Amino acid sequence: MAVNTAARGTSAGVDPSGPNKPTPRRYLAPLLLPAVILLALLSIYPFVWLIYMSFNAVGLAPGAPNEFVGFDNWSRMFSDSQYWESWGILAKYSVVSMVLEVGLGTLLAILLNRSKHEKLLITILLMPMMMAPVVAGLLWQYLYNGTFGWYFWILRSLGLLDEGTILGSSDIALWAIVAVDVWEWTPLVALIVLSGLKLVPQDQMEASWMDGAGPVRSFFQVALPAIKGSLMIAILLRFMDNIRIIDHFIALTGGGPANSTKILPLYLYEQSFSFFELGYGASIALTLLLVTILFGKLVVNRFEEREENPAKKDEELV
């Protein structure tokens, strides 16, 4: 706290009349105004316009009037079975991807932490992450291909796949896309968790070992509480990415077969930019945005709660 108050120039050590004297309140608004205007232009105006669009049948031609349709887009959306199916598919995809990425990423980070070739291994592991998602999707489309795909051939050779194909099966296609996401983004989680692991107090770890705790117990009792913040950042980032993802799906399946991989962002894209139903697309986009914000807020609150409640933090550490 002392650092913060010093920064505001109110600690006893700072001369209120010196160069670090506080800015008078009357200047705050004019100084903030340019940034606020810029922010408004970049985000608030489109957001308000999105709400406006959701109540209109949007005309694209210049000068073409938008037709006010009241709650038509909204009522259509809530009675649209594909909309709800797409939410279901998105939920399955996001939860499974996130659980796998966080689980595997944490495991990888533990294995890498202080290993002999840590830096080299991290560099190698990060390579998938450097690839544009759409390129990754196209690459995996070739790997999954039922005619010449390498992974298809391996799975068939191992007897794990019958004569059907990976992307041609409504039962498997979604999980095949989950695998691509896990391949590409688990390294990011590993990197974030690894940075958290570097902050785990070594004295506490050593004390835990001295007390006879094994590696698993030491991890859960000492390391895990210390990396919870990092894990939350990883969860937040991966959730926000997964709920908006579209690249892998467009490249791999386009939402098929039989709509089995038509997640909500893909449905939104289809309505807005294939069929140009911009009003309807806007109402779908708003619900997607709302869920993203609510979940993000939930995670951030949990994070802030931990930061502001050291007693609880200590309890967790005990």
Next chain:
Amino acid sequence: MSELYLPPFASRGFSRRSFLGGAAGAALLLAGCSSETGSGNANRTFANDAEKWKQYDGKKLTFITENTPPSSGIKAIVDRGDFKKLTGIDVEILQNDLPVMLQKAELDLRSGGTAYDLVYTQDKPVTSVIADFFEDLRPYLEDDSLPQIEGGYGEEAWYPNYLDVASFAYSDRLIGLPYDAADSVFCYRRDLFEQYSGQFEDEFGYPMEYGPDTTWKNVLEFATFFNQLHAKDAGVPFGVGLHLGQFAWTTQLDIQRILYSHGQWREFDIDDVQGSKEPGPTRWGDEQSVRGLELYKALFDQSTPDALSLGTVEVADAYNAGKIAMVPQFHEFAASFEDPANAGGGGKTAYDICPKGDKEYLVGKGDLVNGTNCGIGGISINAAASEDQKRAAYLFIIWATSLDVQTENLKVAGGAPTRAAVGEVPDIEAAQGTPYGTGDTGRVGPSDYPNALTFPAVNVGMADPNAVLGPKIPKFNQYVTIVANEIQKMCAGDNNPEKTAKAIQTQVDELHGV
């Protein structure tokens, strides 16, 4: 072709003019002479055609098109300077997958933009959706200050039905000229048919031979036979390939040709040349549509196990890999099927007309025909462009659809010409083999012009009564998405044919507010 929709002057025909050869030669002779640019050229008088071609020297056009061989061929010809030499106009050709191309063009045109002067207009997925934003070409055809279409604007110069498909939508405004074509033909492994014909006859009581009277039921039996062989010997290909993958339009075409074969069944009660902005109730859900879906499901069951993931390109890959014995495919794929490097290629494939309907699957008393459908790519001008840009774009259109350029395109990239006269060029005519109906019908390569092997079948398939042009409706892409999704669900076992037909009917009628 119905004359009802031809512009009044079309029946007059236009005199065949010295086009590329003469004009290009004259242009070369005149190279270096002063050229005219700017507005007001419509009222100018030019001494000769070469001057007309050169009137927009220095302009630049942007053409957005699909990334298929015909457009790649045009790009190659443009990039080597042929059009620039003739006109002095630079043309930037932007190629994308069709859905991406449509998205970009639609955004530009609907918002009154002029990023693209020329747009590739696939008849149903593109023209149907944005027809109102294209320039009416009729005044250009009567404009003496512009060079005119080689051979005139009339059905005699083009393949049957192409002009109707590419030129109109919802009115008699002439909005495009046929630029490339993808017509369905039936491709099958002639070597395997010959090898197994006797064995097939022992089991099914007739030889395994393909011809214009081969029905879809025969194809189903051929496919069943091949799959039985495959079960014993994995080296034998699966039966028949279908187009069920990502691209909804080709799935709709896949079922459309089967349905049309049985009583010339069509999706809407509208004129397919003009289309309709209010198509009314769909015919999906009737008995014939259910029978058609039953046949399709039976074919699916005798297809490759990965059929649900195979779109048009992927099914061609599978055929090339020797995984499939038969496939209805668009004729522009012949070039890849003839590649000797492919397991299924290099003179093994015969190209014939699509199968005929079978009376067992016909409801009522309609005709049984060899249902053949197509994607005819037109080329159209953005109506929002400036007058000079539009006139310059018109020069490109008549150049790109000319006989010489189409012939050259066939040589350069295995293009799919739209002018019938290309097939009369001596070496291309020779590459087609014997005329259709004089002995064996399926053409077999190898050939220097692989796509020409399909021309005899295309000529018969795209003519009446076999050709089905397909519905031009403003919500075409929504329509095919519904059809493809429901058919995929049926094939995946989620619905039976009857429920599928009804589900399509319900959604399509809802889409059109019926």
